[in-house]
Amino acid sequence: MTRAPSVGIALATRDRAGSLATTLEHLLALPERPPVVVADNGSTDGTRALLARRFPEVRVLALPANRGALARTDAVRALDTPYVAFSDDDSWWEPGALATAAALLDAHPRLGLLSARTLVGPAGEPDPLNAVLAGSPLGTDPELPGTRVLGFLGCAAVARRTAYLDAGGYHPLLFFGAEETLLAYDLAARGWGVAHCPEVVAHHHPAVTERPHRSAVVRRNELLTAWLRRPLPHALGRTRRLAAEARRDPAARRALRETLARLPAALRQRRPLPPEVERAARRVEREPVRQEEPV
Secondary structure, three states, X not given: OOOOOOEEEEEEEOOOHHHHHHXXXXXXXXXXXXXXXXXXXXXXXXHHHHHHHHOOOOEEEEEOOOOOOHHHHHHHHHOOOOEEEEEOOOEEEOOOHHHHHHHHHHHOOOEEEEEEEEEEOOOOEEOHHHHHHHOOOOOOOOOOXXXXXXXXXXXXXXXXXXXXXXXXXXXXXXXXXXXXXXXXXXXXXXXXXEEEEEEEEEEEOOOOOOOOOHHHHHHHHHHHHHHHHOOHHHHHHHHHHHHHHHOOOHHHHHHHHHHHHHHHHHHHOOOXXXXXXXXXXXXXXXXXXXXXXXX
């Protein structure tokens, strides 16, 4: 009898049919034969027709509108595998990577999410984030593989499904952009470990496109994360700094404006980190982690 796959793939997409097709060709050729769930965030470029025509074995969640990072949670809920690997429509996993990830998760029951080593573009250049994560000041934990971290790249992570859902998945207030830190905080707050495991390898082929709103969205979400989970003096200090930058920086003004619009909701959903996780967050602040670009 064939053993059921232990790792499924959750993929969110929107209006990127061409790169999605390339990604799925790689994912469906993996030796682990993972089930793939594509959560389509209301695409209008023929993505769904493409999926039906060329990839009938892929399960598609046809979302009526763009749900941002929440689409990943929809895909996780649709899977029944114990572990979930995340891909974007421009990223895929190296053959054998998912088997390695499953072995690590099997061997370390407290491991909630592992961050892979990411190779970028056709030349397979190491993503600079690899070195940042490998050099995390949190060091190692005998109960976890690799290096303890409080950040990761969204398209290069494998999670224990129960841990991901226990932590609540990606937070709806952030939508997209720098959303990984908050999930790492919430996993750690629930007692789950987050570790960088360079023996697991993901490939990322981002399009070289101009994203004029990227800086504002990332800064907004970093500040919202502070209001959602960090001590009030810390959140106030970051807000004052952004307000000062907004006097001369249009992206900072947009970030501040969008943060203030969401601040009442952030205060209603505020849940400060446990003391031990807050101490860890303060240690890694000296080594800021670049996050996934917003879609």
